[in-house]
Amino acid sequence: MQNASALIGSHDHTTVFKDERKKAYLNPEGADRPLRSSIPAHVLDTARHYRLARLRMKMEEANCSALLLYDPVNIRYAFDSSNMSIWTMHNPARYALILAHGPAIMFEFEGSEHLNQGLPCVDEIRPAKSWIFFTAGNLVEERLEGWADEIADILREKGRNHRLAVDRLDPPGAHALQKRGIELLDGQELAERARSIKSAEEIELMRWTIRVCEAGMARMYEASEPGRTEREIWAELHFENARSGGEWLETKLLTAGARTNPWYQECSDYMVKSGEMISFDTDMIGPYGYCADLSRSWICGHVAMTPKQRELYSAAREQIEHNLSLLKPGLSFLEFNDRSWRIPEKYIPYRYTLALHGTGMCDEWPGVLLHPDYDENFAGVVEENMVLNVESLIAEDGSESIKLETQVLITANGAERLDTFPWEEN
Template sequence: MLRSEENSSTCAGSTVFKDDRKQAYLNPEGADRPLFSPIPAATLDNARRYRLGRLRATMKEWDCSALLLYDPVNIRYAFDCSNMSIWTMHNPSRCALILADGPAIMFEFEGSEHVNNGLPSIDEIRTSKSFLFFTAGNLVEERMKAWADEIADIVKPHCRSGRIAVDRLEPAPAAELKSRGFTLLDGQELAERARTIKSPEEIELMRWTIRVCEAGMARMYEVSEPGRTEREIWAELHFENARSGGEWLETKLLTAGRRTNPWYQECSDYVIQRGEMISFDTDMIGPYGYCADLSRSWTCGHVAMNAKQKELYAAARDQIEHNLSIIRPGMTFREFNEKSWRIPDKYVPYRYTLAAHGTGMADEWPGIPLHPDFDEDFSGTIEESMVLNIESLIAEDGSESIKLETQAMVTARGVERLDTFPWEIL
């Protein structure tokens, strides 16, 4: 929202332009206080039961007797336990094993077994047998065989078909399981298909993550003043997420001025000038492990956009609003593509290649390409209770980029936006 000098306030010798609509997203008890979740314990427990049930139902559809998960996002979905999530993304040393007709077992990093106490989805907690080269060195093969023996001993009494799904294994441990008579299925696809349909409780948890994200965006808005660096503004989102119980940010996508084009540059120590466009994508994994993936663009100092900025912003809004308006449950990806907003030729070289994507505990399937990139063989159907993010990136040769994105739940009648942080007024 554009503010005049008369409506501005002065702080520490610099002019701070404020938008009351955006300030409203800060904690009403004071911006210096974190947000505290109002989610009842029963809501969380219902979400946990639902998610494990979704995984087991999908396993049965696949005739899959066991599901072995190393991806910390999938483990969080299954059991709602998190422990050193970023570290274990590149050091796979804890895992979840779910039997279709048996127990759900958490293999936890040694010394951390207690972090899973009280989680209702876990039937048994064991210490994980790690075979990381980092800690095993020349003993990797020996430890890997002991790990595979333990998995086989648990699974075989429950495994009629010999089919087990795994989401992330390097060639050597996969070969160890195969040598014990198992057929390996793609556990990542299984997990993402299960994660696609959200329960009402999951939506409630996601709404809270979005609430925290929008409080962080309001902080970013308040400090978007001349003389600030991109990193300084981006840090406000980290701060709000961390102090309100969130997890991490998947990217560092905030840039300003000419650094917005081409897209996908990470935030830097670039000092932003008045009137330059600030564009960002939150990619925030927040409280309860859910993702708030929102994008906005505004001018530094919140001054009036110039003619080119207005043109680009209006096109981005048109894309978002049009693509939101056409979504219906039962629509195939091909139908969505055929009806989707057509990006003008001058913007095509700088486009975002996705028109929409699924969102849950991270960005997830389906990723529906923008029409210039759509493959006619790409199949699937939009279903009720999916959460889809609608994307727009608009730029042309020599211009800044406008990045907008909204998060919406598919309903029986269309979509319901889950975020409400205001767009800019042109």
């Protein structure tokens, strides 16, 4: 069996792992094998039923008869049904309709109905009526009418009222439903508030996604040698996620050296040099559809940091640790903002957009802005069983950027970190 260094260094590079703590995150059976989950089936099924019940609870609170979902992340949350998720993000060709006191119906892309067989929360499978221009062309209006009639008929037969929550719907669809006497509500808010409180089973699934992500990060660490491009290093995370049953990466945020500042540049064919800072944000949608949103920064070639790199890295760690220590149930977002770490003046022009955000099957509500940008009217409270990400981006004029981020579960006693991949010893 190939060892980790030989496998990961196969792109005309052979290196030796410089940090045994990070090497430990690779598959102990060998880096040439994918990680295989041992989560029992009942854990997944319990999470599925919990999630659907959360949606129905929020529907009851909103006094709406049904919830219409087009966002593939919301459909995955409701039913654990996944089919061409990226494609259907921009081609709304499959959807779900959940009755508050009735059946949960999956309207599947034609020919794919079998993908929903055996899903315990799907009561009925119907072919989707797609009216997107791509496939409907000059027949859009005709197909739109048939789609709207079917939704209206279901509400009339099985709903308690004509209030329908919808997460995403193009204007023609909204108008067609309103013409049929249906009152539309914001289904995205409803869904995100439902998703914000996690069950113990969801956390177990999320821990596995983070395990896979950290194995990918270990591969990235080993690949962070002079002569590799940003894209080559980033590809190691894609590889580990894909072969371990994961889904996709939401962004391409890995840069090195001067390209780390300003932040939000995407990875490129830039060839990284020894001593340059490599900074990244995983934004990984992994196994079971859960998100591992972790950020780290380290040095190409694994050499010692310069004094400036150490200064920036220390500030980023200080921000993470300070803000992490504040988190507990009952803390309002306003209180968090008032007590959060104050970013030094020289770093403010290069600050990150968020101090905190929720995480579930993707980045989700709440998104709490950093203190210079916080709006005091932004309301909310940290609650037990939320999963929050604590963010830091530290840079100054002419420097590299340090990007750090950790993912935490809010418990009765405070914040419990879900990721354990080591910080750098700077």
